[in-house]
Amino acid sequence: MKKHKGVLFDLDGTLLDTANDLGEALNYVLKSKGLKTVDREIYRPVASDGSKGLLELGFGDRLCEFDFEQLRVAFLDYYQENIAIHTCLYPGIEDLLSSLDDLNIPWGIVTNKPEYLAQILVPQFSQFKQCKTLIGGDTLPERKPHPAPVLFAAEKMKCAPTDCIYVGDAPRDIESGNRANMHTVIAQWGYILNKDECKNWQADVITLNPLDILATIK
Structure with a gap:
């Protein structure tokens, strides 16, 4: 098996479980409009889709009654002020990153989260201090599933x-990595509603445990 020399990760749903803070932002906006909030088990699988996907989920058919940009700004403002209240690392991520650091394997993050939010969130976790690059969804004109962000990283x-290696929990992550000719790994611990669909994403590997990623390096 080929030994790889660098690892890139998606952020939400791959390194960090951010769903509950994102869901709180959605419910804040919904309550501000007098609408019913969304339960955790409903919004969690959509967390990787960011503000757009969550607002579409929460507002449903009533989304057209509101100014979407105003909703998005309210969502992002609330999220920025409460960005790491409930957010935590997934089990095994700390050990994985520590192992990569010990092996002198460089690693970075490529996310579709706006760069300014990623730059606020990532430093909240000391485990990320060796991150070599952080690319947001608006760092470049293109975003995943385009290959440009992962190639730039x-x-x-x-x-x-x-x-x-590029590791992610959404089809756009795997498409981006595949188009960049990287070794793609599905983080099946992330926000994946139907895990049986993963086999259709054309990834090189599907993993249940972050530490399994080390097998292609050590």
């Missing part, structure tokens, strides 16, 4: 794309 890490 690999370049910043001075790692050839074919020597990189």
Whole structure:
């Protein structure tokens, strides 16, 4: 098996469980409009879709009655002020990142979360201090599933794309990595409603445990 020299990760649903803070932001906006809030088990599978996906979920057919941009700004403002109240690392992530650091394997983050929010969130976790690059959804003109963000991240890490692993929990993550000729890994612990669909994403590997990723490096 090929030994890879760098690892890139999605953020929400891959490294961090951010669903409850994102859901709180959604419910804040819904309550401000006098609408019913959304239960955790309903919004969690949609958390990777960010403000747009969550607002579409919460408002449903009534979304057209409101100014979407105003809703989005209210959502993001609330989320920014409450960005790491409930957010935590997934089990195994701390050990995985520590192992990569010990092996001198560079790693970074490529997310569709707006860069300014990612730059606020990531420093909240000391386990991320060795992160070599952080690419947000608006860092470049293109965002995942376009390959440009992951290619840019690999370049910043001075790692050839074919020597990189990209780990994510959504089809757009795997498409982005595949289009960049990276080794793609599905983080099945993330926000995946129907885990049986993962086999259709054309990833190289499906993992249940973050530490399994080390098998392609050590």
